[in-house]
Amino acid sequence: IARERKVARPTFILKRGEYDQKGAPVQRHVPASLGLLPTTSPKNRLGLAQWLTASNHPLFARVFVNRIWQQHFGTGIVKTVEDFGNQGDWPVDQPLLDFLAVQFVKEGWSVKKINRMIVTSTAFRQRSRITPEKLAKDPENRLFARGPRFRLDAEVIRDKTLCSAGLLLQAVGGKGFKPYQPDGLWENSSDPASGTHFYVKDKGSEIYRRSLYMFWKRTSPPPLMAVFDAPLRDTCVVRRSTTDTPLQALAALNETAFLEASRLMALRVLRSSPGDSARIWKAFEFALSRKPQPWESALIAKSLVRYRLRYEASLADAGKLLAVGDAPQSKEISATEQAAWMIVCSSLMNTDEFLTQH
Secondary structure (H helix, E strand, C coil), X not given: CCCCCCCCCCEEEEHHHCCCCEEEEECCCCCHHHCCXXXXXXXXXXXXXXXXXCCCCHHHHHHXXXXXHHHHHCCCCCCCCCCXXXXXXXXXXXXXXXXXXXXXXXXXCCHHHHHHHHHCCCCCCCCCCCCHXXXXXXXXXXXXXXXXXXXXXXXXXHHHHHHHCCCCECCCCCCCECCCCCCCHHHHCCCCCCCCCCCCCCCHHHHHECHHHECCECCECCHHHHHCXXXXXXXXXXXXXXXXXXXXXXXXXXXXXXXXXXXXXXXHHHHHXXXXXXXXXXXXXXXXXXCCCHHHHHHHHHHHHHHHHHHHCCHHHHHHHHCCCCCCCCCCCCHHHHHHHHHHHHHHHCCHXXXXXX
16 A cells, blocks of 8 residues: 555345345544554554554554563563463563563663663573473473574574674665575476576675575475574464484585685685784684683593694685685685685584574
């Protein structure tokens, strides 16, 4: 709808849903059980929005903050985030939900402020470790006995990988982009006469845009997103299913975008500091946003020795590894050194700490 009609079209109750069996006329309004539209609001979409966001209408704010809570904790205060009706779950902490909703409205509906409140809370900043006693009492962490721990969404994993490599293009808006994808998927799932029968990958920096802008074909969704449980977008999904499968590990280790990101992250590390110790610190900072523990530094240093020997013995394998992806290769750093650090960076990107929130 581009604009409201000057005169509203008459609307009727349809008998048994038949379009040609008109019953009693109805007017634009909300169900009486949910209250009344503000007297100063027009009876159109603007009036509905004003009613939803009125200070004395708590439902919209509750639903919204519950979804934000789910993003940070994996599960909403009301577990059925898509259903606040009588078929949904009761909130595990009603006063907490009400408090967040009231604060959200008081702070001018600021998403940034409500996010900050949640992530700086004691509940969120707890360790994700758990004792057997707490696990027995609260296996799903509905009572927030520990910090949240769950696998990140597909889009977040891809964006985080590109960001660690310094590749993520954060330009806002624009048409959907076509990233790396195995050959033949579109051709095998569409009519040859279709305008999207052939898949043509984008070139240049376009393929490093945020996953939000990825082009989706309904009959052939991006395989990387599907592997990590992204919804197919044919219906609205506000509570995603989360699986852990061997295919996800294989994708994170071998998929073109992940390998290319590990190669570019390796270049970032090599150019950042001289010496292995300083570079190991940088690798942890880029991937995990923390300093490595002494035993982790020792393990990476030991692995580097092994990887260097491996690729010194076979420069062809190093060259094959470094050829993955469209981003240009570095000529000033040896292939052996790049390949060794590329495996280190790929390993960090495949840790539980990188792929999960905890």
